[in-house]
Amino acid sequence: MIGQVSDSELELMKIIWNEGGKALYARIMDALEETGNHWQKNTVITLLSRLVEKGLLKTNKIGRRNEYMAIVTEADYQAAQTKTLLDKLYEGDAKGLVSTLIQREMLTSMDYEDLKKFWEGGGGIDERDT
Incomplete structure (x- = not known):
């Protein structure tokens, strides 16, 4: 069962879906800036971690960078x-x-x-x- 997410979590999921289902952390931050959202790094990391815990995302390390991949379309x-x-x-x-x-x-x-x-x-x- 796919659970509900907060509005902020959904905003991050939409960014990742719009990026073809996966996005590097830096691209997520850029996309937030493009929409006028100036969220703090810790806030974004916390929200992404919650999405991983809820089973909507998984992470992949690429060198020192995190790539977030949607598990749910x-x-x-x-x-x-x-x-x-x-x-x-x-x-x-x-x-x-x-x-x-x-x-x-x-x-x-x-x-x-x-x-x-x-x-x-x-x-x-x-x-x-x-």
């Missing part, structure tokens, strides 16, 4: 968290979730058309927004 993490949300808020009722998305206008007409095509087997879902 972004798609698998999203699926696990969606299932948790569905079970927790909707008692496993996917129709309830979709109904909320439609009623609260969180699903655009374009999203609906893409899903309809997918459901009817006419092609994949357009991933421009995901």
Whole structure:
């Protein structure tokens, strides 16, 4: 089972996923800087260590540098968290979730058309927004 992570841990996972599933510590720090996050070295190391403990990352030593590799894909993490949300808020009722998305206008007409095509087997879902 894939557990939940904090928002800060998720931010680090997204960096690693965006780097093709693995990233050197220095690249992670650069990516944080690029997004305006000026986290301290100890904070980042602590968060990465927690992700290793939670089984989402593993480390590989390359000389004196650490490379962090995702054990869990972004798609698998999203699926696990969606299932948790569905079970927790909707008692496993996917129709309830979709109904909320439609009623609260969180699903655009374009999203609906893409899903309809997918459901009817006419092609994949357009991933421009995901």
